[in-house]
Amino acid sequence: MDVTENKTAKGIQTQLHIMNIALDLFKKYGYDKISVDRIVKESNTSKGSFYQHFPSKSSIFMMRFMEMDEHYIHIYEDIEQKYSSAIERLEAFFLAVLRCIEKELGKDLMRVIYSAAVISNEHTFFTNEDRKLYTILRQIITDGKQDESIQNISSTHDFFQSIVQSFMGAIYFWGLQLDNTELEELGRPLIGQIIAGLR
Amino acid sequence: MDVTENKTAKGIQTQLHIMNIALDLFKKYGYDKISVDRIVKESNTSKGSFYQHFPSKSSIFMMRFMEMDEHYIHIYEDIEQKYSSAIERLEAFFLAVLRCIEKELGKDLMRVIYSAAVISNEHTFFTNEDRKLYTILRQIITDGKQDESIQNISSTHDFFQSIVQSFMGAIYFWGLQLDNTELEELGRPLIGQIIAGLR
DNA sequence: TATATCATTAGACTACAGTCTAGTCTATGG
DNA sequence: CCATAGACTAGACTGTAGTCTAATGATATA
Incomplete structure (x- = not known):
């Protein structure tokens, strides 16, 4: 997460230690109830150490969020086997990702991520074209044009962006809700x- | 904006004065470059006064944002005359609102709003069902079921939420972009x- | 081994949003 | 005309994210 990626073994260990302690504290008390000072104290490290390994408080959540893309690959592998047409895979994958986000990350984390990503310029993950999630989506769309299950779209690029916007819209909307309606349902x-x- | 809505004439004057100064400063230097202390100094008021009239720094932008709903009413009146079917009105209105947001509010303001609204619980405007924008959208959908231009939807409620999510998704996505691509285009x-x- | 380099660590410090308290002004009702 | 309530104002204070500097540790190369 640091700009310099030349981490020592000790550095990586410290980073993971801080991250685990922090995630535990966030889970127990909530993100906004836990200060960086508290994280530093509980993990027996220091401010200097913390900011050596994380560019910001929210980047702890960001790391968890970024890890999930590996998960999506497995999810897609499952879906690829179950559905024969790309259009079915698209819908199933979309919903599976939403389920996964709610189950593995939760609303608190997603709210922090969505709030931070749009304001800070620090988090470029959302706009990184090489993101695994985006690669999968582009693959499905390409497949759909091939097997002709996805038609009536002006361009792959525009349709891809529409799907990404749909993800963001659904997640953002869910983040605003005070009740416990499921993300997938929304x-x-x-x-x-x-x-x-498309049909 | 204050919880107590019993404002005196002087109070309203002070609030507007602070708001005007603040919006000028934000426009000139950017939201994150201007502190509340600076606003207070430039407007010859005080912290106490500021927080008497605004629950937070971001609520200055929020007030501007909320004002826009009045604008949308006028936009819809125009569109109502130009298009005969509800489905056409829906698309035209959607795009007109996006144009209006970009032109009247701009990306900086929207980023602050979107970032603050999802994290703070202070801003309930997005989830307020009585919001003018939402009323217009529901009206269009109802009209569409009437004139049969909107079909194939499971329920008005679900479709309404899908449209709201589309707004949010498009705006959020636009907020992330570092280039100058227009919101309407996205x-x-x-x-x-x-x-x-729907057809 | 000596030295240079760069990651790591500690914690004091800064900047700034938001709170608190004490006091002033203003409208209303007896 | 006074008393009371509560809106308004000032600015000191608090909490906290993030910065800075100086010191320490590890590694790689001569």
Whole structure:
């Protein structure tokens, strides 16, 4: 996470230690109730150490969030086997990712990520074209044009961006809700509507 | 904006004065370069006064943002006359709102709003069902079911939420972009795809 | 082994959003 | 005309994210 990626073994260890302690504290007390001073104290490190390994408080969550892309690869592998047409895979994958986000990361984390990413310029992950999630989505769309299950789209690029916007819209909307409505439930009508436009 | 809405004439004057000074400063130097102390200094008021009239720094932008809903009413009145079917009105209105947001508010303001709204619980405007924008959207959908231009939707409620998510997704996505691509341009494929699913 | 380099660590310090308290002004009702 | 309530103002104070500097540790090369 540091600009210089020349970490020593000790450095990596410290980073993971801080991250584990912090995630535990966030889980127990909530992100905004836990200060960096507290994290530093509980992990027996220091401010200097913390900011050596993390560019910001929110980047702890960001790291967890970024890890998830590896997960999405496995999710897609499963889906690839279950569905024969790309259009079915698109819908199933979209919903599976939403389920995964809610289960593995939770609303608190996603709210922090979405709030920080749009304001800080520090988090370029959302706009990184090489992101695994984006690669998978582009793959599905390409496949869909091939097997002709995805039609009526102006361009792969525009359609890809529409899907990304749908993800963001569903997640952002869910982040705003005070009740416990599931993310998947909120996102299902939107992706369904888009899929309907492809046939 | 204060919890107590019993403002005196002097109070309203002070609030508007602070708001004008602050918006000028934000425009000139950027939101994150201007501190509340600076606003207070430049407007010859005080911290106490500031927080009497605004619950937070970001709420200055929030007030501007909330004002826009009045604008949307006028936009819709124009569109109502130009398009005969509800489905056409939906697409035109969606795009007109995006244009209006970019032109009248700009990306900086929207980034602050989107960042603050999802993290703070202070801003309930996004989840306020009585919001003018939402009323207009529900009206269009109801009209669309009436004139049968909007079909194939499971429920008005779900479709309404999908449209709101589309707004949020397009705006959030636009907020992340570092280039100057227009919001309308980014949102057009998404709403187009959704509209395609209605026919 | 000596030395240079660069990662790591500690913690004092800064900047700034937001709170608190004490006091002033203003409108209203007896 | 006084008393009371509560809106308004000033600015000191607090909490906390993030910076800076100086010191220490590890590694690589001569």
